[in-house]
Amino acid sequence: MSDAVTxxxxxxxxxxxxxxxxxxxxxxxxxxxxxxxxxxxxTEGAADFDPPxxxxxxxxxxxxxxxxxxxxxxxxxxxEIKRMWITPLHRGEGLAKLLLAELESAIGAMGHHTVRLDxxxxxxxxxxxxxxxxxxxxxxxxxxPDAERWFEKQL
Numbered sequence: 001m002s003d004a005v006t007x008x009x010x011x012x013x014x015x016x017x018x019x020x021x022x023x024x025x026x027x028x029x030x031x032x033x034x035x036x037x038x039x040x041x042x043t044e045g046a047a048d049f050d051p052p053x054x055x056x057x058x059x060x061x062x063x064x065x066x067x068x069x070x071x072x073x074x075x076x077x078x079x080e081i082k083r084m085w086i087t088p089l090h091r092g093e094g095l096a097k098l099l100l101a102e103l104e105s106a107i108g109a110m111g112h113h114t115v116r117l118d119x120x121x122x123x124x125x126x127x128x129x130x131x132x133x134x135x136x137x138x139x140x141x142x143x144x145p146d147a148e149r150w151f152e153k154q155l
Contacts, residue, residue: 004062005095007102012046012056012070020058020068024085028146031122036146048072048082055106059086059099066090069103074116074141079107081117084126096129108155115155118147 010017029036049056049070059067069084081103086096107115117135119126127149135151142150 004060005066005098006060007099008058008060009051009055009106010058012049016058016065017056017068020065020085021083023087024068024083027085027088028120032120032146033122052110055110056083057099057102057106059095059102061090061095067095067099069099071103071106071110071115073110073112077112078114078116079110079112081107081115084117091125096126097133100129100133104153104155113155114152116141116150116152118142118144118150120146121148 012018012021025036046056048054049072054070054072056070057068058065059069065087067084067086067090070082071079072082074080081100084096084099084103086099104115116138117130118141119130121127130151133153135153138150138152140147140150
């Protein structure tokens, strides 16, 4: 892994953020049996990541975008991680765990004690990472059409 790993809080509507989210959604569309069903989320809901109730982060390696993720408030005390993604080029370098920790830190800084996230069952490496990071399976908490697994962790 490169020594030049940085995180930057950006507007989720910025060009770099939208490009990262689009790449993520394109990848999901190819992986999901029925395709990705929430393309409207590319532009809708970006305000959910606006401070102080949210944040959107770009992970950079040597200045280039290598991943992204957002956090938003679900309700008092509970934050949610969304759009967490690492470029295929940088997978296997430990960046996903670094990004997850940074997103959890952002949720904690917002005053939340609990973090939730959802994922699709086909994303088994992500599920393994969540479980090894202390997340436990919970019942459905949202209406995300692509979600098949829901997780929660106490911070």
